Amino acid sequence: MPKESFNEEQLLVKWNEYGQRMERKGERIIASLFSMNKPKLLDNFVIHIELPNKTMEADVEGVEKPLLRFLYDELNNYSISLQTEVNEAVAKKHAFTPQDKYDKLKEANPLIDLLRAKLDLDF
Secondary structure, three states: OOEOOOOHHHHHHHHHHHHHHHHHOOOHHHHHHHHHOOOEEEHHHEEEEEEOOHHHHHHHHHOHHHHHHHHHHHHOEOOOEEEEEEOHHHHOOOOOOHHHHHHHHHHHOOHHHHHHHHOOOOO
Protein backbone atom coordinates (compact mmCIF):
# COMPACT_ATOMS: atom_id res chain seq x y z
CA MET A 1 0.00 0.00 0.00
CA PRO A 2 1.22 3.55 -0.71
CA LYS A 3 2.98 5.43 2.04
CA GLU A 4 3.57 8.90 0.62
CA SER A 5 4.91 11.54 2.93
CA PHE A 6 2.77 14.54 3.89
CA ASN A 7 3.11 17.45 6.27
CA GLU A 8 0.86 18.91 8.96
CA GLU A 9 -0.38 21.66 6.63
CA GLN A 10 -1.58 19.11 4.07
CA LEU A 11 -3.21 17.14 6.88
CA LEU A 12 -5.05 20.23 8.14
CA VAL A 13 -6.47 20.91 4.68
CA LYS A 14 -7.87 17.37 4.46
CA TRP A 15 -8.98 17.44 8.11
CA ASN A 16 -11.04 20.57 7.47
CA GLU A 17 -12.34 19.13 4.21
CA TYR A 18 -13.62 16.06 6.08
CA GLY A 19 -15.29 18.32 8.67
CA GLN A 20 -17.01 20.25 5.88
CA ARG A 21 -18.14 16.97 4.35
CA MET A 22 -19.72 16.00 7.69
CA GLU A 23 -21.43 19.41 7.84
CA ARG A 24 -22.96 18.88 4.40
CA LYS A 25 -24.22 15.46 5.53
CA GLY A 26 -25.95 17.12 8.48
CA GLU A 27 -23.51 15.72 11.06
CA ARG A 28 -23.09 19.05 12.82
CA ILE A 29 -21.68 17.71 16.09
CA ILE A 30 -18.99 15.76 14.29
CA ALA A 31 -18.31 18.71 11.98
CA SER A 32 -17.82 20.98 14.99
CA LEU A 33 -15.27 18.54 16.43
CA PHE A 34 -13.21 18.90 13.28
CA SER A 35 -13.39 22.68 13.28
CA MET A 36 -12.60 22.96 17.01
CA ASN A 37 -9.69 20.55 17.13
CA LYS A 38 -6.45 21.08 15.28
CA PRO A 39 -4.60 17.78 14.95
CA LYS A 40 -0.86 17.40 15.38
CA LEU A 41 1.12 15.15 13.11
CA LEU A 42 3.51 12.94 15.07
CA ASP A 43 6.18 10.56 13.82
CA ASN A 44 5.16 7.53 11.78
CA PHE A 45 2.04 9.28 10.43
CA VAL A 46 0.22 9.32 13.77
CA ILE A 47 -2.45 12.01 14.01
CA HIS A 48 -2.88 13.20 17.59
CA ILE A 49 -5.86 15.21 18.84
CA GLU A 50 -6.76 16.40 22.32
CA LEU A 51 -10.42 16.45 23.27
CA PRO A 52 -12.10 18.06 26.29
CA ASN A 53 -14.13 15.03 27.39
CA LYS A 54 -14.83 11.32 26.90
CA THR A 55 -18.07 12.00 25.01
CA MET A 56 -16.23 13.87 22.28
CA GLU A 57 -13.59 11.16 22.23
CA ALA A 58 -16.32 8.57 21.67
CA ASP A 59 -17.77 10.70 18.86
CA VAL A 60 -14.39 10.85 17.12
CA GLU A 61 -13.83 7.13 17.61
CA GLY A 62 -17.23 6.56 16.00
CA VAL A 63 -16.05 8.16 12.76
CA GLU A 64 -12.46 6.95 12.96
CA LYS A 65 -12.73 4.28 10.24
CA PRO A 66 -14.40 6.48 7.59
CA LEU A 67 -12.06 9.34 8.50
CA LEU A 68 -8.98 7.17 8.08
CA ARG A 69 -10.26 5.77 4.77
CA PHE A 70 -10.75 9.36 3.57
CA LEU A 71 -7.24 10.37 4.70
CA TYR A 72 -5.65 7.22 3.24
CA ASP A 73 -7.06 8.06 -0.17
CA GLU A 74 -6.60 11.83 -0.07
CA LEU A 75 -3.05 11.77 1.28
CA ASN A 76 -2.11 8.52 -0.51
CA ASN A 77 -0.78 7.01 2.69
CA TYR A 78 -2.21 3.85 4.24
CA SER A 79 -0.02 3.99 7.36
CA ILE A 80 -1.94 6.82 9.01
CA SER A 81 -3.34 6.20 12.48
CA LEU A 82 -5.36 8.31 14.89
CA GLN A 83 -4.52 8.89 18.53
CA THR A 84 -6.97 10.66 20.85
CA GLU A 85 -6.34 12.06 24.31
CA VAL A 86 -8.83 13.47 26.78
CA ASN A 87 -7.48 16.67 28.31
CA GLU A 88 -10.04 18.61 30.32
CA ALA A 89 -7.87 21.73 30.12
CA VAL A 90 -8.74 21.83 26.41
CA ALA A 91 -12.38 22.50 27.36
CA LYS A 92 -11.35 25.88 28.70
CA LYS A 93 -10.09 26.87 25.25
CA HIS A 94 -13.54 26.46 23.75
CA ALA A 95 -16.57 28.52 24.67
CA PHE A 96 -19.64 26.31 24.70
CA THR A 97 -22.28 28.30 26.58
CA PRO A 98 -23.14 32.01 26.38
CA GLN A 99 -21.50 32.48 29.79
CA ASP A 100 -18.33 30.75 28.52
CA LYS A 101 -18.31 33.02 25.48
CA TYR A 102 -18.74 36.11 27.63
CA ASP A 103 -15.99 34.99 30.00
CA LYS A 104 -13.60 34.46 27.08
CA LEU A 105 -14.41 37.93 25.74
CA LYS A 106 -13.90 39.40 29.21
CA GLU A 107 -10.59 37.58 29.49
CA ALA A 108 -9.44 39.08 26.20
CA ASN A 109 -10.75 42.56 27.06
CA PRO A 110 -11.67 43.28 30.70
CA LEU A 111 -13.32 46.55 29.67
CA ILE A 112 -16.20 44.60 28.16
CA ASP A 113 -17.59 44.18 31.68
CA LEU A 114 -17.61 47.96 32.09
CA LEU A 115 -19.40 48.32 28.75
CA ARG A 116 -21.99 45.72 29.80
CA ALA A 117 -22.59 47.63 33.03
CA LYS A 118 -22.84 51.04 31.30
CA LEU A 119 -25.36 49.71 28.82
CA ASP A 120 -27.22 48.01 31.65
CA LEU A 121 -27.14 44.63 29.92
CA ASP A 122 -28.09 41.48 31.75
CA PHE A 123 -26.27 38.28 31.60
